[in-house]
Amino acid sequence: MTEAEGEIRLGLLDGAVGYLLRRAQLVVFEDFARRFAALDLTPAQFSTLLAIRENPGRRQSDIAAALGVQRPNFVALMDNLERRGLAARVRSGEDRRANALELTKGGAALLDRALAAQGEQEAAIRAAIGETGRRELIATLARLSQLSNQT
Amino acid sequence: MTEAEGEIRLGLLDGAVGYLLRRAQLVVFEDFARRFAALDLTPAQFSTLLAIRENPGRRQSDIAAALGVQRPNFVALMDNLERRGLAARVRSGEDRRANALELTKGGAALLDRALAAQGEQEAAIRAAIGETGRRELIATLARLSQLSNQT
DNA sequence: TATTGTTATACTCTATAACTATA
DNA sequence: TATAGTTATAGAGTATAACAATA
Numbered sequence: 001m002t003e004a005e006g007e008i009r010l011g012l013l014d015g016a017v018g019y020l021l022r023r024a025q026l027v028v029f030e031d032f033a034r035r036f037a038a039l040d041l042t043p044a045q046f047s048t049l050l051a052i053r054e055n056p057g058r059r060q061s062d063i064a065a066a067l068g069v070q071r072p073n074f075v076a077l078m079d080n081l082e083r084r085g086l087a088a089r090v091r092s093g094e095d096r097r098a099n100a101l102e103l104t105k106g107g108a109a110l111l112d113r114a115l116a117a118q119g120e121q122e123a124a125i126r127a128a129i130g131e132t133g134r135r136e137l138i139a140t141l142a143r144l145s146q147l148s149n150q151t
Numbered sequence: 152m153t154e155a156e157g158e159i160r161l162g163l164l165d166g167a168v169g170y171l172l173r174r175a176q177l178v179v180f181e182d183f184a185r186r187f188a189a190l191d192l193t194p195a196q197f198s199t200l201l202a203i204r205e206n207p208g209r210r211q212s213d214i215a216a217a218l219g220v221q222r223p224n225f226v227a228l229m230d231n232l233e234r235r236g237l238a239a240r241v242r243s244g245e246d247r248r249a250n251a252l253e254l255t256k257g258g259a260a261l262l263d264r265a266l267a268a269q270g271e272q273e274a275a276i277r278a279a280i281g282e283t284g285r286r287e288l289i290a291t292l293a294r295l296s297q298l299s300n301q302t
Numbered sequence: 303t304a305t306t307g308t309t310a311t312a313c314t315c316t317a318t319a320a321c322t323a324t325a
Numbered sequence: 326t327a328t329a330g331t332t333a334t335a336g337a338g339t340a341t342a343a344c345a346a347t348a
Contacts, residue, residue, distance in 0.1 A: 008217035011205040020292040021176045027296050028169045054162040066159035097306040097347045137291050141171040248324045248329040
């Protein structure tokens with residue numbers, strides 16, 4: 001070791017919402033990955049299973065759009081869930097171009113375990129920033145997502 | 152158009168900090184990209200220029216680590232800044248393995264313009280969630296980043 | 303003609319192993 | 326031996342164009 005030279009200062013970055021948002025999101029996603037490793041579910045797979053359960057029989061494109069995933073990229077994701085027997089694509093009767101998405105029994109069971117793990121993450125966040133801080137954070141993030149319709 | 156079938160419900164995702172964090176971060180980064188398009192700076196490039204200005208002469212690895220960038224990935228980033236004449240790598244006299252990073256005059260000038268653009272983004276965020284909300288958000292995100300040292 | 307799901311593809315980010323030159 | 330910077334590379338995530346089947 002030659003020298004330590006002291007800490008690196010980040011300047012205005014400490015007060016930049018975009019920078020802090022990125023860093024916090026990385027930390028929370030790493031925590032998610034640890035908790036979901038045993039379930040072998042990524043955030044995208046987890047949110048897909050949940051969206052299917054909340055909207056059974058809806059078309060693949062609608063679910064993808066609601067989650068902010070491009071349709072082409074959603075194909076491999078569904079391939080994976082289907083191969084593992086967690087979700088199923090059923091050819092729609094009304095529109096034979098479309099796939100109606102359903103959860104299998106195994107998918108519903110895994111989702112229950114995933115929701116428990118997610119609840120534990122939320123509890124850890126509550127322990128870190130308090131329940132009031134958590135509720136305010138959720139409300140603020142929801143409002144922030146409407147930034148797109150601005151100057 | 153066959154049918155609309157109504158909105159997709161996201162279920163508990165509306166109250167999941169991780170999910171909202173990801174969506175908000177995407178929105179804020181898209182806004183950033185619009186504001187910084189004329190300057191041709193990515194978030195990583197902007198934060199690098201700022202970190203160099205705040206810590207002139209520090210080694211490349213230290214700056215990369217402080218920004219959470221892997222050393223190998225920082226090489227191409229610096230190549231770009233150097234090629235554009237915004238920053239310079241100076242062989243350190245103390246340790247001839249190391250690069251001391253400096254901002255050029257052009258880099259300092261571009262950074263000034265970038266900081267103005269960043270200030271405008273912060274103002275837009277203030278308009279969306281209020282100054283109180285913004286200060287609370289910054290404090291909460293900073294505390295959230297310490298989630299790693301938990302159960 | 304337009305839309306759904308799909309394939310192919312490309313580009314960015316990120317992560318790891320291994321080299322070189324110095325220490 | 327160990328470290329700083331680098332190269333090569335591989336894996337995710339994300340974006341667009343174009344095709345077949347169906348509307």
